[in-house]
Each structure stands twice: as structure tokens, then as C-alpha cells.
Amino acid sequence: MAKGAVNGRAKTLIALHLLLLFYSLSGILSKNAAHEPFLSPLFIVLYGGMLLILFVYAIGWQQILKRLSLSMAFANKAVTVVWGMVWGALIFGESISVVNLMGAAMVIAGVVLYARADNNEAKPGDPTDGDQWLVEKDDAVPGGDGAC
Numbered sequence: 001m002a003k004g005a006v007n008g009r010a011k012t013l014i015a016l017h018l019l020l021l022f023y024s025l026s027g028i029l030s031k032n033a034a035h036e037p038f039l040s041p042l043f044i045v046l047y048g049g050m051l052l053i054l055f056v057y058a059i060g061w062q063q064i065l066k067r068l069s070l071s072m073a074f075a076n077k078a079v080t081v082v083w084g085m086v087w088g089a090l091i092f093g094e095s096i097s098v099v100n101l102m103g104a105a106m107v108i109a110g111v112v113l114y115a116r117a118d119n120n121e122a123k124p125g126d127p128t129d130g131d132q133w134l135v136e137k138d139d140a141v142p143g144g145d146g147a148c
Contacts, residue, residue: 012067013115014078024083027089033048062107075114102103 033046064073082104088094 012064013076014058016064016068016073017079019057019064020077020080021061021083023057024055024080024087026050027084028087029053031092041100058130069118072115072118076111078111081107 017128028048029046033043033050036046060075085096085100085104089096
């Protein structure tokens with residue numbers, strides 16, 4: 001893989017993880033909204049904030065999928081479990097056990113191993129992650145119209 005492609009992939013992965021961090025905030029808002037009386041002003045603000053986060057996340061997720069394969073993006077999505085654990089401890093005072101830490105380490109190790117394996121399978125000249133689904137009209141079928 002060319003150096004420019006590696007830098008682009010690294011930027012995309014960083015953007016994905018920032019997006020997943022942002023997405024994990026929706027859990028905080030929904031948990032706080034659940035403790036408020038239904039349709040109270042604070043409930044509406046918290047629930048509306050959660051919906052706004054999910055809206056921004058949905059658009060960001062589509063942009064990530066333009067640049068990464070679906071399998072790579074979903075493999076990294078497991079990191080939201082780790083963020084949930086961090087937010088639970090920092091905001092809600094939940095305790096983190098050794099088993100929780102071991103689970104978080106396994107999630108992170110799995111994401112890293114998958115990313116490394118996916119990176120090692122790429123060959124020079126291969127399309128970057130999501131590009132294999134982009135088929136030019138002339139590339140589809142000789143003499144065809146490019147439709148499947």
C-alpha cells in the first residue's frame with residue numbers, strides 16, 4: 001500500500017474513532033433523559049440532544065463507509081463498548097472491575113488485530129477499502145451497459 005494511502009487510511013480511522021466517541025455520548029443523554037419526567041423540558045432537551053447526536057452520527061457513518069470497508073468500520077465500532085465503560089465510570093460513578101478491563105483490552109486487541117490483518121492483505125494496485133464496489137461503466141461487462 002502506498003504511503004499516501006496509508007496516511008489517508010490513518011486519517012479515516014482517526015475520524016471513525018472520533019465519530020464513535022461522539023456516538024457514545026448518545027447513551028449518556030438517553031440515560032439521563034430516562035430519569036426525567038416524560039415530556040418535561042429537561043427530558044425534551046436531553047432526548048433531542050440524543051437524536052441530534054444520532055443524526056450527525058448517521059451522516060458521519062455514511063462518509064466513513066465511503067472510505068472504509070463495511071467490515072473494517074464495524075470491527076472498529078466495538079470500541080463504543082469501551083467508551084460506554086469510561087463514561088459510566090466518569091459520569092455515573094459506576095465501578096470498573098478487572099473483568100471489565102480485561103474485556104476492554106480484548107475489544108481493543110481485536111480491533112487492532114483486524115486492522116493489521118486487513119492492512120496486510122492489501123496488495124499494490126488494489127482499490128482502497130470501499131473502492132472495490134465502485135465499478136466503472138466500461139469495467140463491468142465487455143460490451144455491456146455496466147448494469148448488474
